Amino acid sequence: MEFLYAIEVMLNGLMAGVMYSLVALGFVLIYKASGVFNYAQGVMALFAAMTLVGIMEGRVPFAHLIDAAFGVHVSSFGWTVPAVVAILLTALVMIGLAILIEKLVLKHLVGQEPIILFMATIGLAWFLEGLGDVMWGADVKVLDVGLPQGISETVERVTYDWLGYGFFIDRLDIWAAMIAAALVAALVGFAQYTKQGRAMRAVADDHQAALSVGISLRFIWIMVWSIAGFVALVAGIMWGTKSGVQFSLSLIALKALPVLMLGGFTSIPGAIVGGLIIGMGEKLFEYFVGSLVGGATENWFAYVLALIFLVFRPQGLFGERIIERV
Amino acid sequence: DLVVPNLSYRTGPYGANGTQYADGFNDYFTLLNERDGGIGGEKVQTPECETAYNTEKGVECYEATKGSGALVYNPLSTGITYQLIPKVSADKIPLYTPGYGRTSAKNGKVFEWVFNAPANYWDGASVAVKYLLDQNGGSLEGKKIALVYHNSAYGKEPIRTLQELSKKHGFSLTELPVDPPGQEQKSQWLQIRREKPDYILMWGWGVMNQTAIQEAANIRFPMENFIGTYWSGSEVDVKPVGAGANGYKALTFHGVGMDYPIYEDMTKYVIEPGKASQGGQFVGSVLYSRGMYAAVVIAEAIRKAQELAGTPQINAAQLRDGFEALDITPERLAELGLPDFGPEIKMTCDNHGGSGMARLQQWDASTGKWTLITEFTEPDQEVLDPLIVEDSEAYAKEAGISPRC
Amino acid sequence: MQEGYTTADGREIGGVLMDLRNITLRFGGVTAIKDISFDIREGEIRAIIGPNGAGKSSMLNVISGFYVPQEGEIWFKGYRRGPMKPYEVARLGLARTFQNIALFDGMSVLDNIMTGRLNMMKASLWSQALWWGPAEREESENREQVEKIIDFLEIQNIRKTPVGRLPYGLKKRVELARALAAEPRILLLDEPMAGMNVEEKEDMCRFILDVNDEFGTTIALIEHDMGVVMDLSDRVVVMDYGRKIGDGTPDEVRSNPEVISAYLGVAHE
Amino acid sequence: MFYREAGDFKTSYRDDSQTFPIKLDRWGYYAILAVAFLVVPFVIDSYWANAVLVPFLIYAIAAIGLNILTGYAGQVSLGTGGFMAVGAYSVYKLMVAFPGVPIVVHIVLAGAITAVVGMLFGLPSLRIKGFYLAVATLAAQFFLIWFFNKVPWFYNYSASGQINAPERTILGWAVTGPATTASAKYLMCLSFAVVLAWVARNLTRGSVGRKWMAIRDMDIAAEIIGVNPLRAKLSAFAVSSFFVGIAGALLFAVYLGAAEASEAFGINKSFLVLFMVIIGGLGSIFGSFAGAAFLVLLPVFLKNVLVAQFGWPTDLAAHIELMIVGALIVFFLIVEPHGLARLWALTKEKLRLWPFPH
Amino acid sequence: MFDAMPDRETLLEVNNIEVIYNHVILVLKGVSLSVPRGGITALLGGNGAGKTTTLKAISNLLHSERGEVTKGTISYRGERVQELDPASLVRKGVIQVMEGRHCFEHLTIEENLLTGAYTRSDSRADIARDLELVYTYFPRLKERRKSQAGYTSGGEQQMCAMGRALMSRPETILLDEPSMGLAPQLVEQIFEIVRAVNEGEGVTFLLAEQNTNVALRYAHYGYILESGRVVMDGPADALRENPDVKEFYLGMSDQGRKSFRDVRSYRRRKRWLA
Ligand SMILES: Nc1ncnc2c1ncn2[C@@H]1O[C@H](COP(=O)(O)OP(=O)(O)OP(=O)(O)O)[C@@H](O)[C@H]1O
Ligand SMILES: Nc1ncnc2c1ncn2[C@@H]1O[C@H](COP(=O)(O)OP(=O)(O)OP(=O)(O)O)[C@@H](O)[C@H]1O
Ligand SMILES: [Mg+2]
Numbered sequence A: 001m002e003f004l005y006a007i008e009v010m011l012n013g014l015m016a017g018v019m020y021s022l023v024a025l026g027f028v029l030i031y032k033a034s035g036v037f038n039y040a041q042g043v044m045a046l047f048a049a050m051t052l053v054g055i056m057e058g059r060v061p062f063a064h065l066i067d068a069a070f071g072v073h074v075s076s077f078g079w080t081v082p083a084v085v086a087i088l089l090t091a092l093v094m095i096g097l098a099i100l101i102e103k104l105v106l107k108h109l110v111g112q113e114p115i116i117l118f119m120a121t122i123g124l125a126w127f128l129e130g131l132g133d134v135m136w137g138a139d140v141k142v143l144d145v146g147l148p149q150g151i152s153e154t155v156e157r158v159t160y161d162w163l164g165y166g167f168f169i170d171r172l173d174i175w176a177a178m179i180a181a182a183l184v185a186a187l188v189g190f191a192q193y194t195k196q197g198r199a200m201r202a203v204a205d206d207h208q209a210a211l212s213v214g215i216s217l218r219f220i221w222i223m224v225w226s227i228a229g230f231v232a233l234v235a236g237i238m239w240g241t242k243s244g245v246q247f248s249l250s251l252i253a254l255k256a257l258p259v260l261m262l263g264g265f266t267s268i269p270g271a272i273v274g275g276l277i278i279g280m281g282e283k284l285f286e287y288f289v290g291s292l293v294g295g296a297t298e299n300w301f302a303y304v305l306a307l308i309f310l311v312f313r314p315q316g317l318f319g320e321r322i323i324e325r326v
Numbered sequence B: 001d002l003v004v005p006n007l008s009y010r011t012g013p014y015g016a017n018g019t020q021y022a023d024g025f026n027d028y029f030t031l032l033n034e035r036d037g038g039i040g041g042e043k044v045q046t047p048e049c050e051t052a053y054n055t056e057k058g059v060e061c062y063e064a065t066k067g068s069g070a071l072v073y074n075p076l077s078t079g080i081t082y083q084l085i086p087k088v089s090a091d092k093i094p095l096y097t098p099g100y101g102r103t104s105a106k107n108g109k110v111f112e113w114v115f116n117a118p119a120n121y122w123d124g125a126s127v128a129v130k131y132l133l134d135q136n137g138g139s140l141e142g143k144k145i146a147l148v149y150h151n152s153a154y155g156k157e158p159i160r161t162l163q164e165l166s167k168k169h170g171f172s173l174t175e176l177p178v179d180p181p182g183q184e185q186k187s188q189w190l191q192i193r194r195e196k197p198d199y200i201l202m203w204g205w206g207v208m209n210q211t212a213i214q215e216a217a218n219i220r221f222p223m224e225n226f227i228g229t230y231w232s233g234s235e236v237d238v239k240p241v242g243a244g245a246n247g248y249k250a251l252t253f254h255g256v257g258m259d260y261p262i263y264e265d266m267t268k269y270v271i272e273p274g275k276a277s278q279g280g281q282f283v284g285s286v287l288y289s290r291g292m293y294a295a296v297v298i299a300e301a302i303r304k305a306q307e308l309a310g311t312p313q314i315n316a317a318q319l320r321d322g323f324e325a326l327d328i329t330p331e332r333l334a335e336l337g338l339p340d341f342g343p344e345i346k347m348t349c350d351n352h353g354g355s356g357m358a359r360l361q362q363w364d365a366s367t368g369k370w371t372l373i374t375e376f377t378e379p380d381q382e383v384l385d386p387l388i389v390e391d392s393e394a395y396a397k398e399a400g401i402s403p404r405c
Numbered sequence C: 001m002q003e004g005y006t007t008a009d010g011r012e013i014g015g016v017l018m019d020l021r022n023i024t025l026r027f028g029g030v031t032a033i034k035d036i037s038f039d040i041r042e043g044e045i046r047a048i049i050g051p052n053g054a055g056k057s058s059m060l061n062v063i064s065g066f067y068v069p070q071e072g073e074i075w076f077k078g079y080r081r082g083p084m085k086p087y088e089v090a091r092l093g094l095a096r097t098f099q100n101i102a103l104f105d106g107m108s109v110l111d112n113i114m115t116g117r118l119n120m121m122k123a124s125l126w127s128q129a130l131w132w133g134p135a136e137r138e139e140s141e142n143r144e145q146v147e148k149i150i151d152f153l154e155i156q157n158i159r160k161t162p163v164g165r166l167p168y169g170l171k172k173r174v175e176l177a178r179a180l181a182a183e184p185r186i187l188l189l190d191e192p193m194a195g196m197n198v199e200e201k202e203d204m205c206r207f208i209l210d211v212n213d214e215f216g217t218t219i220a221l222i223e224h225d226m227g228v229v230m231d232l233s234d235r236v237v238v239m240d241y242g243r244k245i246g247d248g249t250p251d252e253v254r255s256n257p258e259v260i261s262a263y264l265g266v267a268h269e
Numbered sequence D: 001m002f003y004r005e006a007g008d009f010k011t012s013y014r015d016d017s018q019t020f021p022i023k024l025d026r027w028g029y030y031a032i033l034a035v036a037f038l039v040v041p042f043v044i045d046s047y048w049a050n051a052v053l054v055p056f057l058i059y060a061i062a063a064i065g066l067n068i069l070t071g072y073a074g075q076v077s078l079g080t081g082g083f084m085a086v087g088a089y090s091v092y093k094l095m096v097a098f099p100g101v102p103i104v105v106h107i108v109l110a111g112a113i114t115a116v117v118g119m120l121f122g123l124p125s126l127r128i129k130g131f132y133l134a135v136a137t138l139a140a141q142f143f144l145i146w147f148f149n150k151v152p153w154f155y156n157y158s159a160s161g162q163i164n165a166p167e168r169t170i171l172g173w174a175v176t177g178p179a180t181t182a183s184a185k186y187l188m189c190l191s192f193a194v195v196l197a198w199v200a201r202n203l204t205r206g207s208v209g210r211k212w213m214a215i216r217d218m219d220i221a222a223e224i225i226g227v228n229p230l231r232a233k234l235s236a237f238a239v240s241s242f243f244v245g246i247a248g249a250l251l252f253a254v255y256l257g258a259a260e261a262s263e264a265f266g267i268n269k270s271f272l273v274l275f276m277v278i279i280g281g282l283g284s285i286f287g288s289f290a291g292a293a294f295l296v297l298l299p300v301f302l303k304n305v306l307v308a309q310f311g312w313p314t315d316l317a318a319h320i321e322l323m324i325v326g327a328l329i330v331f332f333l334i335v336e337p338h339g340l341a342r343l344w345a346l347t348k349e350k351l352r353l354w355p356f357p358h
Numbered sequence E: 001m002f003d004a005m006p007d008r009e010t011l012l013e014v015n016n017i018e019v020i021y022n023h024v025i026l027v028l029k030g031v032s033l034s035v036p037r038g039g040i041t042a043l044l045g046g047n048g049a050g051k052t053t054t055l056k057a058i059s060n061l062l063h064s065e066r067g068e069v070t071k072g073t074i075s076y077r078g079e080r081v082q083e084l085d086p087a088s089l090v091r092k093g094v095i096q097v098m099e100g101r102h103c104f105e106h107l108t109i110e111e112n113l114l115t116g117a118y119t120r121s122d123s124r125a126d127i128a129r130d131l132e133l134v135y136t137y138f139p140r141l142k143e144r145r146k147s148q149a150g151y152t153s154g155g156e157q158q159m160c161a162m163g164r165a166l167m168s169r170p171e172t173i174l175l176d177e178p179s180m181g182l183a184p185q186l187v188e189q190i191f192e193i194v195r196a197v198n199e200g201e202g203v204t205f206l207l208a209e210q211n212t213n214v215a216l217r218y219a220h221y222g223y224i225l226e227s228g229r230v231v232m233d234g235p236a237d238a239l240r241e242n243p244d245v246k247e248f249y250l251g252m253s254d255q256g257r258k259s260f261r262d263v264r265s266y267r268r269r270k271r272w273l274a
C-alpha cells in the first residue's frame, strides 16, 4: 500500500513536471535562438491568458483607463467569442507582440552581453505586467476553454481493478502531457532539421557572424518570439485553467527555472526530461522527507536538486557542452 | 477634515483581493460624506496609497500619509502591521486591524495603539473548532483535522491555538504548509487523499485559496467538511472553481450580500451618482463588505471620540480614546442600516479585541452566493486568553513596554 | 646532451630546463598529440611550427597545465611535474600569450599588465580593504616594475585605455607585456606575430630578442611566419597531425624533406 | 571648457591610483560628503528618511555587495535576498542574546556570518557558470528563507515568525527601535554606506580586485596566468555577502524594525538588487549608488506625480508606474548598456572635449 | 592577366566616409575607394588603421558595434546600400568573412557551411554540390565535418569561415585578414583559391591584409590606409615597386630581405601623415 501510494505520488510528480516543462519550453526556445534568458516568459504566459479571457468574454481593453481618462464607463462589448477562435486571435496578438519586442527592444541591443539582454527582458516583464493589468484589469479571471478537470475516473477504476488501489490522476494533467509531447516533437523537428532551425542556433552563437552570412536577425527573432509567445499561450491556458488567471500566474516562471537548469538551457527535450525529473523529485522528497522537516520543501528542493546535478554536469542533462578553450 | 488613509493594494499577487476591500472602505466614507456631510459635520478624507502588499511600500505609504494628520491606519496586511506597530506606538496613531495582524494586540495593556476587534485569527480557529464540535455532538475525540496554511507569518498564526485545542478536545492535527504563492499543491492534496482527514481548515490568501479548493474538488473531498478562515472565503476564491466549490464553508465576522438597508443609501448617494470606487463593481462581495465594515467601526470610533473630546476636530490620540470607549450595540448597527451585520463590539482599555465572535458562511455555487449558516459564536476564551497574555508579555519584555491600565 | 651549447651568434645556452617525454593527448576520438618528446633549454629560443591543426597550441596548453595529457611526463628543472592546476604551473615561472588574444577586456591596459604580477602581490585582504601599509606599498612597487615594461614595449600612451578598444596588434603587445610582468623563467608565445605587418613584426622580434638577451628568459614560440622562425629561433620542433616530424636547428629543419612536404610547401629562402 | 584634467599632473604612482584622479571630481566628492553629513541630518524629516534616504543607502550597500560579485567577479547571483535575511536574522539573534555589546559590532558580525554562509553557497561557482550559476543561487535564496521560516529558534519562537528589533543606542542616541529619530537612522546608514563604499573601492583597485576582474573577463586565461579561481571566487562571494549581510542587518534593525523572512527577503529582493546593479553599471561603485537611487526614487516619484498630481486612481497609477519603470529600464539599456555610471562617464568625456569634439 | 583594369565597371564605390564609434571615437576620417567588378582589391595598412572598420562599414555590420557612418556614401552597382540590413546585402551578393573567423561554435563544421547557404533558395542538390566544391577546396574541413567548430584549430576555423562565405555563391567577398594564423602553405593555398574563385567564377574580392607581400602578389589594385585615411593607392605592381612600401610593408631593404635578428633598434617609422 505504501508502495502504491509512493507510485501515485511519483506519477503525479511527473504530471506536475509536465506543467513546469510547458513554461520551460518557452525559455529554451528564446535562449537557443538568441542567447537571451527571457525573464518575461512567465509574464508572457499571464499576458496571453489574460488576453484570451478578455477576447472570449468580449471585454473592452483599457476599460479602466478609458474610464479614468474620459469618465466613460465601458466594460464589455456584450458578445462572447468561442474558445478556438479566441485562441487563434490571441496567437495573433502574441505575434504582434513579438514584432513589437523586436522592433523596440531587441533590434537595439544586438551584440550586447547576455546579462544586458536579460535585464532588458526584465524591463519588458514589468512593462507587460503593467500593460496586462491596464488592458484587462487585475481581477481574478476564470479561464475555461473546455479542458476537463478533476480526477480521471477511468484511471482510478482501471488501477483499482488491477492493483486494488485507485490512482489519482488529474484529467487536466493528462491533457497537458499530451499537448506537451506534441509541442516538443514539433519543436525538436524544427530546430534540428530545418534551415530556420539551424539559423536560429547560429544566431545564438554569434550575432555578428550570423548577420554576416545574411541571416536576418529580425526575422529569426520575430519567429522565435512568436513561437515562444504561442508556447506561453499554451502554458497560460493550462495554468490558468488550473488556478485562474491572475498575477501569480507570472510566478510559474520560478518553477520552470530549475527545470531549465537540469535539462540544459538549450535543449528542447531537456525541458521535458528536466520537468519530469524535477516534478517527480520534489513530490517524492516532500513525501518521504518533507514531513520530517516540517514541509513546504518543494520550492527549494527543485533548485537544490538541480544545483547538485549541475556540479557534476555543468551544462545540464542535454545542454550544449560549454566550450572551454584558449 | 478627518483624514483616514487607505493603505490599499490593488496590484501585485493579492491585488484581486485587496481591491475589493479598498472599495468597500472608500465607499462607506463617501456615503457618510455625501449623505451626512461627514462625521459630526467634518468631512472624511481617505487618501489612498498603493502598497502592493509589500512591506517597504507600506512603510513608504505610512510615512507619506502620516504627516497630513492621519487618524488611523488599516493596511490589510499582517506583514505591514508588524512593521507599523512600533511606528504607530512612537507616533501615537491608532492601528485598526480587524481579523488580521498581530493577534495578541488584543491585549490593550501592551499594545496601546493597536485594535483588532471584532475577531482575530485565534478567535477564528476556536470558532471553527467549536462549530465542528457542534457538528459532532460535542466531541472531536479521535477525529483528524488537517490545517492547510500559507507558509508565512500569517498562515502560522493559528497553529499554536489549534495545537492547544487539539489537546483539549482530543483530535489530531496535521499541518500542511503551502509555500506562497501556492499554485502547486499536489503533494499536500495527495497526502490529504491518503490520510483522509475528517475536516480541513485552511489559512490561505490569494491564489492559494482557489488552488486548494480546486484540488479539494479534484480529489472529491466533501466540501462541507472544508472550512476556510476569514481570508479564504470570498468570491474570488470559489468562483474560478465553478460547481466543484459548492458547499465550501468559511469563517466570517460580518454579514454578506446586499440585503441590508444601508445599500439603499449606498445606491442612492454613492453608486448612482457614479461616486463609487471603481464604479461599484464589487458592491456586496465578501471583501467589499469587510472593507465597509472596517470603515463602519472606524467611523463609530471617530463619532465616539468626537463625543468624548467635545469637538468634531479630533486628533489621533483622541481617536484612541474613542476606540477604547467604543460600544457598537446591535441597536446601533440597525440604526446604521446594518442589522445583525456584525457582533456587538465593545472595547476597553485592556481589551482591544472585542468579543471575538465569528460565524460561518457557505458557498452555493448554483446561485453564486454566500449564505450564513451559523449565528455569531463566542470563541473558547479559556484557551485563548492565556495564549494572548503569554505572547503579548513576551513582546512587552522584548520591546521594554510597561503594561498600562 | 645534458650540457649546453653555444649558438651561432655566440650566446651561451644552458642545460635542459623543461623536458617533455612521450606526450600523448586525446580529445575523445581525436588524437591531438601523439607521443611527442622534446626539450627546452635554459636561455634558448625554441620554435614550434607545423600546419594548422597539428597540435601546436595543444602542446602549449599541455605545458601550461591547461590540458592534461593522457600519457607522458613533464620534467621541469630536473623534477618531474606531478598533476598540477594551471595556476600552480604559472607560479613555477611560466607565462604565456594566447593565439586568440586572451586579455581581460573590461580592464585597462595598466590593470591587465598588473594582473601579470598577481603572484608577487601578497598583501592580505584586510590591508587591502583599508588600503593601508603593505597593500599600498606593494601596489606602488609593482606599479614601478610594470611601468618599466610599459616603457620597454612603448605603450605608454595607452596605459589607461580599456583593452577592448585597442587594435589587434597593440593587444598582442599588451599580452606580451602581461606575460613579461610575471618575470617568467619560460615565456610561451602562441603566434605572437599573427595579424601584423612587417614593420610591426620587426618590432615584435626586437622585443622578443631583447627579453631573451636582457633577462635571459627562455622562450618557446609558435609562429607561422617562416622568416621570423628561421631568423629568431635556436632550435625548431616541427609537428604534423600530432606527430613530431622534425627537430633541430633552423637549417636542419629547412632541409628536412618531410618538413618541406608537410609544411613549408616550397623550400623557403 | 570647465571640466578639465589638463594641468593636473601626478608625480607618484600613489597619486595616480587614487580614487578621484581629477581635482574637480575630488572636490565634488568632498562637497557631497560634507552636505550629507553636516547639512542633511538637520533638515531631514521622517518621510525623507524612511521613504527615500534610508532605503536608498541600505540598498546602495547591498548593490555594492552584489556589484562586487557580479560586476567585478562576474558571478551572477540571485541569492541576495537570502543573504540579506542571514544578515537580518544574525543581527536579531545577536542583539537579543548580547544586549550589552554595541550594535555596530553586532551589525559587523552579522556581515561576517553572512560572509561565511555566502562562501558556502559560492562553492558550486567553481563548476557552474553564467546563467546556470544565477539560477543555482536561487537555491540559496529559497533554501535560506525556508530555513528561517522553519526553525523557530531564529525568531525566538514567536507565534508568527516575525522578528522585532529591540531598542539599541549609540552614545545615548537610539538607532534601532521605535524611538529612533529620522536623522539617527539616516546617519547610521550613511556612515555604513560611506565606509563600506570606501572599502569596496580599496578592494577593487588592488590585487584582489584585479583577480576578480580577471576571472570575470576570462576565467580560463586568468587561471593560466596564475589566479587561483577557487580562492578568487570564494573571496568575492565572501566580501559580497559581507556587504549584503550588513545591508540586510540594517534593513531589518534600522529601517523596518520588524521583518519576516519570506516577505521582507523574498526573491523580489534578489531581483531588485540585481536590477540596481545592472541599471547603475556593472563594475562600478558609483553605479551601485546610482542604480539604488534610480530604483528607490523613481517609483516614489512616479507615484507622487501620477496619484498626487494627476489624481489618477491608485491601481491605474501603480500599473502605469510599472509600465513606465519597465520601459525606462529598456530605454536606458538601449541608450547605454553599461549603465548609469557609464552614461555619466561619457557625459564627462564629452564635457572634457567640449566645445571641441574630435 | 589584367592589371589595374581601369576599363572595368566599378562595382563598389566608397565615397569619403567617416565612421564614429560610440558617438565619440572617430576612426575613419574620409576614406574613398572603388572596387572594379571581377577584380581583387587589397586594403593594406598597419594595426588599427581602420581596415576592418572600412569593411564593416560596407557590409553594414558596424551597427552592432555601436559604430556608425556619419558622412559619405557607399554604393554597390550604383545603388546606395548604406540603409540596407546586412541580410539584404548578402542577397545582393556581398558577403563578408570577418576578422577572427567567427564560426558558430556550437554548430558542426558542416552546419556552419550550410548556414552560408541561408539566403539561397536553390535546391538541396545544388547546395550539396557546392558543399562538395568547398570540400575540394579545403579537404581538411571534410575530415572535421562532424566536429563542433568551437573545438577545431585556428586554421580550420579560418577555412570554415571562408567556405561558409563561398556557400552563399556571392558576387563580392569582403575578406578580412584571411591569412592570419595560417601556415605558409595554407596562405598560398587560400590565395590560390581566391584567385581561382576570382578567375573561375568571376567573384570580386576586397581584402584587408597585413601580409602585404602575399596580398600584393595576388591583388590587382591596392589601397594603403593609415589612421583612418587612404594615404596611397595604385596598381599592385606599382605599389610593390614603391620604395616606401618596400621598406615598411614588405620588409625589404636595398640589399633584399634582411634578417629579423638584424633589426637592432626601433626605427622611427616614416609616416605619410606627419
Ligand atoms: N567597437 C569599437 N569601439 C571603439 N573603437 C573601436 C572599435 N572597433 C575598433 N575601434 C578602433 O578603431 C580603430 C581602427 O580599428 P580597425 O579594427 O578598423 O583596424 P584594422 O585596420 O582592422 O586593424 P588590425 O589590422 O589590427 O585588424 C582602432 O584604433 C580601434 O581602436
Ligand atoms: N578542447 C578540445 N577538444 C577537442 N578537440 C580539440 C581541443 N583542442 C584542440 N582540439 C583539436 O586538436 C587539434 C590540434 O589543435 P591545436 O589548436 O593544437 O592546433 P594548432 O597546431 O595550434 O593549429 P593552428 O596553427 O591552426 O592554431 C585540432 O584538430 C583541434 O580540433
Ligand atoms: Mg594554434
Ligand SMILES: [Mg+2]
Pocket (backbone or CB within 6 Å): C168, E051, E052, E053, E099, E176, E177
Ligand atoms: Mg582588422
